[in-house]
Amino acid sequence: MVAQHTEKAPELTVAALNARGRERFAALGLPSTRREAWRYFPTKALRGVDLTKAAPVAGGGVAPGVAELASADFADHVARIVCVDGRLEASLSTVDVLTAVEASLGQTSELIGTVADSDDAPLRAANEGALVAPLVLTMPANTVIDGLVEILHIATGEQVVQPRLVLALGRSAQLSVAQRFVATPAASAVTYVVNAVTEIVLDDNATLDHVEIVDEGAAAFHVNDVVARLHRDSTLRTFTATLGGGSARTAIRAELVGAGASCALDGLYIAKDRERYDHYTEMDHIVGHTDSSEYYAGIMDDRAEGSFQGLVFMREGARKSATAQMNRNLLLSQGAVANSKPQLEIDNDDVKATHGTTVGQLDELALFYLTSRGIEPTRAKAILTFGFARDAISRVRHAGLQKALTTLALNKLAGSLDLTGIDDGDLADG
Amino acid sequence: MSASAEEISEFTNRKYEAGFVTDIETESLPPGLSEDTVRFLSAKKGEPEWLLEYRLKAYRAWLEMDEPTWAHVRYEPIDYQAISYFSAPKSNENAPKSLAEVDPELLRVYEKLGIPLQEQEMLAGVAVDVVFDSVSVVTTFKAKLAEAGVIFSSFSEAVREHPELIKKYLGSVVPHTDNYFAALNAAVFSDGSFVFVPKGVRCPMELSTYFRINEKNTGQFERTLIVCEDNAYVSYLEGCTAPMRDENQLHAAVVELVALEDAEIKYSTVQNWYPGNEEGVGGIYNFVTKRGICKGARSKISWTQVETGSAITWKYPSCILQGDGSIGEFYSVALSNMRQQADTGTKMIHIGKDTKSTIVSKGISAGRGEQTYRGAVKILKSAEGARNYTQCDSLLIGDTAKADTVPYVEVHNASAQLEHEASTSKISDDQLFYCQQRGLDEENAVSLIVNGFCKDVFRELPMEFAVEAGKLLEVSLEGAIG
Numbered sequence: 087m088v089a090q091h092t093e094k095a096p097e098l099t100v101a102a103l104n105a106r107g108r109e110r111f112a113a114l115g116l117p118s119t120r121r122e123a124w125r126y127f128p129t130k131a132l133r134g135v136d137l138t139k140a141a142p143v144a145g146g147g148v149a150p151g152v153a154e155l156a157s158a159d160f161a162d163h164v165a166r167i168v169c170v171d172g173r174l175e176a177s178l179s180t181v182d183v184l185t186a187v188e189a190s191l192g193q194t195s196e197l198i199g200t201v202a203d204s205d206d207a208p209l210r211a212a213n214e215g216a217l218v219a220p221l222v223l224t225m226p227a228n229t230v231i232d233g234l235v236e237i238l239h240i241a242t243g244e245q246v247v248q249p250r251l252v253l254a255l256g257r258s259a260q261l262s263v264a265q266r267f268v269a270t271p272a273a274s275a276v277t278y279v280v281n282a283v284t285e286i287v288l289d290d291n292a293t294l295d296h297v298e299i300v301d302e303g304a305a306a307f308h309v310n311d312v313v314a315r316l317h318r319d320s321t322l323r324t325f326t327a328t329l330g331g332g333s334a335r336t337a338i339r340a341e342l343v344g345a346g347a348s349c350a351l352d353g354l355y356i357a358k359d360r361e362r363y364d365h366y367t368e369m370d371h372i373v374g375h376t377d378s379s380e381y382y383a384g385i386m387d388d389r390a391e392g393s394f395q396g397l398v399f400m401r402e403g404a405r406k407s408a409t410a411q412m413n414r415n416l417l418l419s420q421g422a423v424a425n426s427k428p429q430l431e432i433d434n435d436d437v438k439a440t441h442g443t444t445v446g447q448l449d450e451l452a453l454f455y456l457t458s459r460g461i462e463p464t465r466a467k468a469i470l471t472f473g474f475a476r477d478a479i480s481r482v483r484h485a486g487l488q489k490a491l492t493t494l495a496l497n498k499l500a501g502s503l504d505l506t507g508i509d510d511g512d513l514a515d516g
Numbered sequence: 517m518s519a520s521a522e523e524i525s526e527f528t529n530r531k532y533e534a535g536f537v538t539d540i541e542t543e544s545l546p547p548g549l550s551e552d553t554v555r556f557l558s559a560k561k562g563e564p565e566w567l568l569e570y571r572l573k574a575y576r577a578w579l580e581m582d583e584p585t586w587a588h589v590r591y592e593p594i595d596y597q598a599i600s601y602f603s604a605p606k607s608n609e610n611a612p613k614s615l616a617e618v619d620p621e622l623l624r625v626y627e628k629l630g631i632p633l634q635e636q637e638m639l640a641g642v643a644v645d646v647v648f649d650s651v652s653v654v655t656t657f658k659a660k661l662a663e664a665g666v667i668f669s670s671f672s673e674a675v676r677e678h679p680e681l682i683k684k685y686l687g688s689v690v691p692h693t694d695n696y697f698a699a700l701n702a703a704v705f706s707d708g709s710f711v712f713v714p715k716g717v718r719c720p721m722e723l724s725t726y727f728r729i730n731e732k733n734t735g736q737f738e739r740t741l742i743v744c745e746d747n748a749y750v751s752y753l754e755g756c757t758a759p760m761r762d763e764n765q766l767h768a769a770v771v772e773l774v775a776l777e778d779a780e781i782k783y784s785t786v787q788n789w790y791p792g793n794e795e796g797v798g799g800i801y802n803f804v805t806k807r808g809i810c811k812g813a814r815s816k817i818s819w820t821q822v823e824t825g826s827a828i829t830w831k832y833p834s835c836i837l838q839g840d841g842s843i844g845e846f847y848s849v850a851l852s853n854m855r856q857q858a859d860t861g862t863k864m865i866h867i868g869k870d871t872k873s874t875i876v877s878k879g880i881s882a883g884r885g886e887q888t889y890r891g892a893v894k895i896l897k898s899a900e901g902a903r904n905y906t907q908c909d910s911l912l913i914g915d916t917a918k919a920d921t922v923p924y925v926e927v928h929n930a931s932a933q934l935e936h937e938a939s940t941s942k943i944s945d946d947q948l949f950y951c952q953q954r955g956l957d958e959e960n961a962v963s964l965i966v967n968g969f970c971k972d973v974f975r976e977l978p979m980e981f982a983v984e985a986g987k988l989l990e991v992s993l994e995g996a997i998g
Contacts, residue, residue, distance in 0.1 A: 400940075402915075405915070415927070417927065417929075417930035417932075418930065419930055420897070420929065420930050420931075421897075421930075422930055423926070423927065423928050424925075424926075424927045425924075425925065425926045425927070426924075426925040426926075426927075426936070427922070427923065427924050427925065428921075428923060428936070428938070429920070429921060429922050429923070430910075430919070430920060430921040430938065430940055431918075431920045432910065432912065432918060432919045432920065432940045433918045434912075434915055435912035435913065435914055435915050435917055435942040436915065436942060437940070437941070437942075438939075438940075438941055439939065439940040439941070440937075440938065440939040440940075441921070441936075441937075441938050441939075442935075442936060442937045442938070443923070443925050443934070443935070443936040444934060444935050444936070445895075445925060445927045445932060445933070445934040446932065446933040446934060446935075447930070447931065447933070
């Protein structure tokens with residue numbers, strides 16, 4: 087038997103974490119764009135916002151619109167955990183499948199604050215300072231949940247929500263999670279802040295599919311800071327779909343600490359109006375024989391700005407490791423902005439590392455081909471743009487999620503392009 | 517192009533070839549930097565009032581600035597008060613009129629460097645503006661160039677003879693407030709080269725300057741300004757070596773290029789300054805600001821560099837593509853061996869319509885060398901139809917070598933097309949095996965592969981430089997293989 091990995095934790099109580107987080111956040115202040123990681127994501131909107139507190143518990147039952155959102159189908163889930171303004175709403179959640187495999191859903195774990203170190207991470211510290219009821223999902227060794235577990239975050243109003251999620255998978259456990267952020271109609275019309283932190287630990291040979299869907303209200307300020315630690319032979323596949331929200335950023339840091347660990351970070355962002363979407367990734371190959379890949383696609387219209395920063399470390403011990411990274415951007419209008427910064431730091435000669443970035447328009451030849459077949463140019467453009475998005479979405483493994491994401495992407499693109507009559511069926515595989 | 521094994525071992529046994537100190541009396545200023553130093557420097561050179569004012573403005577700006585820390589390089593803090601800001605060969609007043617009058621000691625230096633002036637004049641047809649320490653001592657081929665209307669002179673001479681041109685263009689590409697080292701240079705620049713190619717003239721020969729840092733404890737603050745008027749063309753070559761010594765030497769040069777309508781400037785560098793010994797002791801700090809502006813429509817600036825020397829390299833030759841249809845190019849081979857650190861790359865700023873830029877960067881890291889490619893491609897809103905292609909590859913030799921790639925791509929115009937590709941890897945075992953199986957030993961096989969890796973860049977160098985660069989690479993890689 088191989089011993090379970092224990093993350094060395096100074097076991098801190100929630101109160102102690104709060105004190106530490108508040109102290110660190112007070113010392114660090116809001117991250118400015120002078121910090122390289124925040125270069126493309128100004129946090130000016132947070133000035134004057136009190137980040138030291140969590141949203142208060144709503145009195146008088148469930149807010150309007152919550153029940154509808156909590157019961158609406160999205161992507162064929164087998165379990166749904168509903169969090170309202172950062173707090174677990176047990177009455178709206180269906181978790182029978184979890185209990186069946188003895189997965190535990192709790193509010194405490196010695197892991198909190200150890201994987202996601204708040205030492206030099208301002209907003210992570212703020213989240214720690216305001217921590218009230220973290221959501222901890224633990225899968226025992228050798229357990230498998232067949233199907234999708236959806237964690238639905240619903241924002242109900244003008245407030246600061248600072249959810250913390252811990253996903254801890256035991257040896258050879260398997261889980262597929264979708265973390266979806268939405269707003270009630272009331273919240274859609276106002277400015278609110280989501281400052282989430284997600285901590286992931288995969289024990290030997292564990293496999294996690296993590297899909298984040300950012301579908302926040304139009305004026306929302308959304309940040310999700312994901313930190314994952316991958317032990318021997320474990321696999322992490324993430325997909326970040328940023329499709330709604332005024333300003334949204336997802337940062338993912340993956341630490342490959344066990345040989346044979348494999349990590350794929352993919353994403354799609356579609357931004358319009360003055361939306362500002364930022365994706366920051368750090369792939370840290372600490373030991374040898376680890377693999378990683380990244381594929382992010384961005385479509386920017388109107389005066390939107392989409393950014394990608396991908397930092398890959400190949401440490402001295404990372405021999406025989408490989409990484410490949412790709413960021414592709416499509417600009418649909420004058421005034422739209424794409425920023426891309428793929429970055430490699432290589433300290434070992436026995437590795438393979440590549441990255442690529444493209445910014446441009448649709449392929450002239452493909453457009454010509456379609457128009458030569460009698461398709462109107464605007465229609466041809468719409469088809470190819472949708473194909474560009476669909477290409478990224480096809481990396482999601484769960485069929486139901488693929489379909490749901492395709493619908494969301496179509497809706498988002500509908501304002502920019504004539505997509506009538508196009509649906510997933512037109513482009514289904516085979 | 518590849519040199520034979522004997523040649524390589526001969527090179528290696530010679531150790532650092534240019535490692536010697538020439539004993540020529542020089543007139544040096546005691547170490548230290550203040551407004552008085554700036555005034556002394558300016559007075560010594562008999563500069564006009566406006567230039568002194570410019571220097572003082574820069575000095576005051578420099579005092580307000582902080583030394584940059586963002587580069588991936590580490591070095592002991594530089595004591596700017598311990599540097600002597602002026603040194604000139606004493607025989608300045610009776611400057612030689614021909615090579616026969618040149619101090620034989622000087623000529624011997626050039627001989628050791630393998631660049632005898634007589635031979636160069638005959639063989640290469642290259643005009644050499646030799647910078648020995650800070651003051652230009654010999655300028656050749658001046659008459660021929662003058663005939664074509666090309667001005668090629670030392671910077672101080674240009675200040676005296678063409679003040680209107682200097683006044684117009686000095687600091688127009690790299691302002692005195694640009695960065696810490698550029699500000700320092702603007703305050704205390706010693707000398708350098710000035711090239712002016714008038715309208716419609718194609719410079720009849722390749723222009724070349726050999727830099728050489730010689731006086732102990734003397735920072736070199738070269739200033740180069742090249743202006744090409746409409747339809748003009750010039751190709752400029754710069755190559756450097758420095759004597760071996762144990763104290764770090766600061767070199768903070770500024771190079772400014774201005775290309776007007778339909779003009780083309782080709783700027784090539786082979787840099788082989790003393791890199792320090794195996795332990796990283798000694799070696800040159802090369803903190804250089806190089807920038808060109810394509811001011812006119814359809815103008816073109818092309819930077820080619822082979823960087824094998826210096827303990828620390830901090831250098832980003834850049835292009836501002838302002839004129840519609842202008843073109844910027846950057847071809848670079850940078851090698852860091854032993855404990856060398858190189859943080860180098862380029863910036864392409866697209867402002868005009870239909871501007872194009874190409875970046876090809878090859879980094880080679882061996883021993884405990886550290887290598888960073890840092891580049892930025894910015895497409896501004898006005899740059900309709902801009903196009904960029906970037907390729908930066910790194911080759912690692914040995915498991916203690918490091919290579920980083922830090923490219924920034926910022927696009928503010930939807931009609932732009934950009935491609936960026938990068939890869940990092942070691943020399944493939946398959947390639948090595950194939951070469952060895954064909955009878956090459958490992959060292960030769962590696963040098964063959966490395967030369968192939970750099971081919972895209974060497975192709976851009978003028979012929980004689982390309983040969984030199986290939987050999988230089990092999991010599992610099994000595995000891996890193998096997």
